[in-house]
Amino acid sequence: MLGLARSGGLTSVASYVFWRHHEPRPGEFDWSGARDLRRFVRLAAAHGLDVVVRLGPWSHGEMRHGGFPDWLVDAGIPLRQDHPEYLRLVRRLYGQIIAQLEGLTHDDGGPVIAAQIENELADQPEHLATLRGIAEEHGLRVPLWTATGWGRTLLPRRDQGLPLLPVCSGYADGFWADSSVDQPPFAAAHFHYEEVRDDLDDGQPGEIQPGEAPPGAVLASAADAPFITCELGGGMHVAYHRRPLVTPEDVAALALATVGSGSVWQGYYMYAGGSTPDGDQESQEAGQPQDVPRISYDFGAPLGEHATVRAHHGMLRRQHLWLAAEGSRLAPMRSTVGGGAADDPRSLRWAVRTDGESGWLFLSTYRPHGHLDPQTQLQLHLGAREGLRRPQTVPARPLDLPAGVSTVWPLNLALGGPDGPVLRCATAEVLTRRRIAGGSTELLVLTARAGVAVQMLLAGEPEITGPGRRSVTSAGDTLLEFSVAPGPDDLVSCGDVRIMVLDETDADRLGVVADRMVLSSAPVHADPESPGGLVVHTEESEVELAVFDDAAARWRRRRVHAPRAGVQLVLADDLAPPAAVPVPRAGGPEGRLAAPQDFSGAAVVELKVPAEHLIGDGRLLVRLDWTGDVGRARIGGRLVGEHYWHGRVWEIELTPWRDALRTAPLVLELLPWCAESGVWVHPSVRQVPDGVHLRRAWLVRRERHLVAPC
Missing domain, CATH: 3.20.20.80 (Glycosidases)
Structure with missing residues (x-):
């Protein structure tokens, strides 16, 4: 962990x-x-x-x-x-x-x-x-x-x-x-x-x-x-x-x-x-x-x-x-809060954190239980009220901000060294920045949010090469626009600065491990026992891994094989075994519904784990897609898990019980869902049938795989 x-x-x-x-x-x-x-x-x-x-x-x-x-x-x-x-x-x-x-x-x-x-x-x-x-x-x-x-x-x-x-x-x-x-x-x-x-x-x-x-x-x-x-x-x-x-x-x-x-x-x-x-x-x-x-x-x-x-x-x-x-630059910046009433779905929510010169613009159309309205042709005029000494219009060209987006954009971000370019604004999030090519060049990595067109406004007219459409604004700054995010292999060059724009999928896969930028389809961290080594945690038998070579400014890709990892479907039938609803009861100092203790009427399902999965030193789990009220899991009569159904899959750790599972099955005791019980679940999952429904079960083998320094 x-x-x-x-x-x-x-x-x-x-x-x-x-x-x-x-x-x-x-x-x-x-x-x-x-x-x-x-x-x-x-x-x-x-x-x-x-x-x-x-x-x-x-x-x-x-x-x-x-x-x-x-x-x-x-x-x-x-x-x-x-x-x-x-x-x-x-x-x-x-x-x-x-x-x-x-x-x-x-x-x-x-x-x-x-x-x-x-x-x-x-x-x-x-x-x-x-x-x-x-x-x-x-x-x-x-x-x-x-x-x-x-x-x-x-x-x-x-x-x-x-x-x-x-x-x-x-x-x-x-x-x-x-x-x-x-x-x-x-x-x-x-x-x-x-x-x-x-x-x-x-x-x-x-x-x-x-x-x-x-x-x-x-x-x-x-x-x-x-x-x-x-x-x-x-x-x-x-x-x-x-x-x-x-x-x-x-x-x-x-x-x-x-x-x-x-x-x-x-x-x-x-x-x-x-x-x-x-x-x-x-x-x-x-x-x-x-x-x-x-x-x-x-x-x-x-x-x-x-x-x-x-x-x-x-x-x-x-x-x-x-x-x-x-x-370190953000922490001392004061926040100025804008936007309308909290209960007004038409109002954009925004805030600015700034030191007077540079800073960050926060924008949100996100809230749970129903998003705020999208913002069409969005453009904000920021100035002294927001803490900026120099008035600024953001973004340079109006754009649409979809519903359900929470984002932050840089304002007047100095890049490279003291004489480097200034990013007046970008309609993308800063993911990370680092020195590459022996320290002579800076790499800025941005995340393009889905549905938000990427603009980068650079002060003056610096020489720019790479993807994107360039134009000069009336104020004499350079606007760089993208119809789609270029991707990890397409760099924009601006003097001694390189800019990489990732979509959200790649951004969610990017990490910095032991000061190396890594793109991986599975979580990766440094191996504390092997300098330069990496540890991959995977439940897939093959992992795509790329490490960015700072000196060469390119990715070095490889595939990592973990042959014992995998997810196997072990129950494909939609089971609906009969079960009795316990008599509801209330308790505690506030008289709330109490968890049932009577499982005599529970549906009982036995899952036998194949012997070949009980060897090895990886983690072994069962993942259940089911609906009901309360589920208990036992191995050899011992309680090893309890789940109040609420819309997520139920995972049961089997690793400590490998020896017991050689002779005993995993026994599930499942109480039925009853919509009239008064139990609250999220609106998105309320429309499930009464009773017990065990739709699918998967056996998950998760491996911790060591990767040699690369």
Whole structure:
């Protein structure tokens, strides 16, 4: 997973440290196996990733009791406040965590750059200050200390000497919302540019407004602090009563809108899904509002629970490569927000981030649950109100912006050296830029968005060769236009600058791996054990791979063969086995629909895995296309997966159970869909028949293939 995260352009990863997993019994700590925090941090460093440690003590993360051990909850002491007995136990926990990080912090040359204190604690600023003090008492020294800052959170004042940077959130949907609403009220705001950083759907106390924070506290949303995010929705979890279907396009549009609104640090929740030990997830039985799947925490993330690489892995990587190339210039730029009312579908949404001379124009006709209207013959006149010292008309020639597009265009981007050309505007996104040909030439890579004609306006009349139609404007600048994106092999030359324009398909395949530009049909990352080597993760037996030769300014292509990888159809019949609908019930503090526990009437389907697939060391999964209510998967009687149907395929990891599968089948227990149950699913998948329908099943063999330096 860490290699795949790095291949997606991430520069840091964050992880909760769940108290219940590490101190299952009072005073008995476990840092072994999957709980080995120190090994996780070292592996992250080996992949070139920094680490943010979310210390807790309370974490949430849809964990039972928010990650508190049962013995702590049952102890009857006040929790999440400055109570002496609670703080005594926290000191013991923090001491153990920080011992695992010895020698690995940024001050020691290690990867740990930040620590998050607690999570979603809105009204205890003095307790947050106490927790940071305890961590420092145990020797933790990191450059950044953070606390979640939504729901009008109160943080300690900076003059107290223990500042905590507020980190923000933004989700396209929420499983925690009521099943009676199609789109939670908080969601729409995240798809237009805004100056409000707070997500007012969560946290207490809701009545506090900017300027009204009590003595000894500061309102996080009003703090004079950089706009940092830690929970941009990388997808969304599902609960039994409400099962969102957040699309890859939703994730990418929300993330880009956040940059347009001024973000200087993009943090996701979740970027990679995972599996939770059975019984440790949130449940009504534990006194929480909703039931969630017992094991799966896939989250619809860019990297799925079982390392499935989804479309938004590539979509977000395009943004990450741009931010890696331009982030140091972008970060100090202020954002000016434009556009009309959030509920007006006719209004273009736009924002400008600029330092006065150069900058970025953000444009959006995207929103979930129905896009905004297309913009015909679009042209904006920007000037002092938007922060530009010199008035500018963008684009140079009016063009049409389709519905459902979220994009960002460069303004007055200096290319090459001090005397190089200036790109006044391009109606394409900057993907990356790098020095080539021994450093004497700069390569600029752009992404052409589908349906958006590519224009490049260059200052003056530089000599230009290569594809495209050239003309000189009345202002004496040169306009270069394309009817289609030229492609990775067709470079525009302008002095010591080369420009490559990719369509979205190729842009989603492009990565920068160990400072090499790579085009690949499967995810690629650097091999931490072999300098110059590459690792390809594939479920296809053949991978197209191209590495850009900077010196020769051309691609070197090869085919990588992974003969044991592949996807095999193992069930092609549309099965509709009979199943009984359990009696619906409600529970929890908010009376929401509860997950059924009676599977006596479930449809039972057995899948036998052929013996030849149970050898080798790759990953083995089953992928199911089905509709129903709840599915459970068992091997030899043991629960290995649970799925609340919500429109996505169901993937079940078989790798740890290879030996058991030699003698036992994979047994599916499937409860039927009933449209009248009151369960909310996305409008796009609601029109499914009642009952159980198992349409297809595939066996997936995924290989991690090493490629020699090239």
